Amino acid sequence: MDKPFKSIDQQINKLKNERGLLFENEQRDKQLLLNYGYYEIINGYKYHFMVDKNNDDAGFIQGITFEHIYQLFNYDRFLRTHVMSSLETLELSLRQAIAYTVAEQISANQNEYLSRRNYRTGHRQYLHSAHREMYPIDHLLRILRGITHANSEPFKHYREDHGNVPPWIIVKGRL
Numbered sequence: 329m330d331k332p333f334k335s336i337d338q339q340i341n342k343l344k345n346e347r348g349l350l351f352e353n354e355q356r357d358k359q360l361l362l363n364y365g366y367y368e369i370i371n372g373y374k375y376h377f378m379v380d381k382n383n384d385d386a387g388f389i390q391g392i393t394f395e396h397i398y399q400l401f402n403y404d405r406f407l408r409t410h411v412m413s414s415l416e417t418l419e420l421s422l423r424q425a426i427a428y429t430v431a432e433q434i435s436a437n438q439n440e441y442l443s444r445r446n447y448r449t450g451h452r453q454y455l456h457s458a459h460r461e462m463y464p465i466d467h468l469l470r471i472l473r474g475i476t477h478a479n480s481e482p483f484k485h486y487r488e489d490h491g492n493v494p495p496w497i498i499v500k501g502r503l
Contacts, residue, residue, distance in 0.1 A: 339366050347387040349394055357394045364401070373400045423499035430495040438476055438493050442469055475501035 334342065336358050343349040351357050361369065377396060380386035434441045447465045454461045475483060476493040482500065486493045 334366075336361050339370075343370070343394070347384065348390065349388045349392060349397075351394045353395075357398070360394075360398060369398055369401045373397050373404070376400065424496065427495035427499045436492070436494045436496075438498070441495055442473055442476070444469060472498055472501070 339361060340351065340354065340358065344351065374384075374388075374397060375381045377388050377392045378384070378386065379389055430441050434446050440446070444466065447469075450463055450465055452461050452463055455464065455467050458467050475498055476487060478484065478501065482497055483493055486497050
């Protein structure tokens with residue numbers, strides 16, 4: 329086994345003694361390695377701080393600390409979290425804008441807004457998800473009709489209790 333288990337102390341000793349990484353607060357850094365793992369922190373971000381990116385044994389650039397690597401790891405987590413949050417907000421807003429426009433311009437009745445006659449044809453394309461050439465709108469309408477028949481909530485409730493899955497509900501489905 330070329331990657332055997334190493335205790336946190338062994339990991340730190342290897343980083344310090346074999347690769348020249350400095351530690352400003354070894355106790356805190358031990359806890360960070362326990363919480364997030366060597367692979368996530370060190371292997372994920374070390375290349376920016378190595379003497380030779382293709383040779384770990386060449387070690388770290390002089391003066392580089394564990395904190396430098398951890399700060400990059402933490403900043404990346406921060407960015408990913410905020411980008412994902414912004415994308416979720418954008419997706420929610422876009423779904424609701426589409427639902428509102430469909431209800432306002434076509435109808436809130438699923439039989440109307442899922443009718444092909446309400447949409448332009450566009451261009452035929454090979455759709456990998458459908459495994460054939462077709463108009464994208466036809467594929468989308470097929471998926472949306474499937475959502476209206478889903479046995480999950482809130483689709484089942486609207487179908488059974490109201491006889492209609494309106495656009496502001498159907499946009500909650502996953503395509």
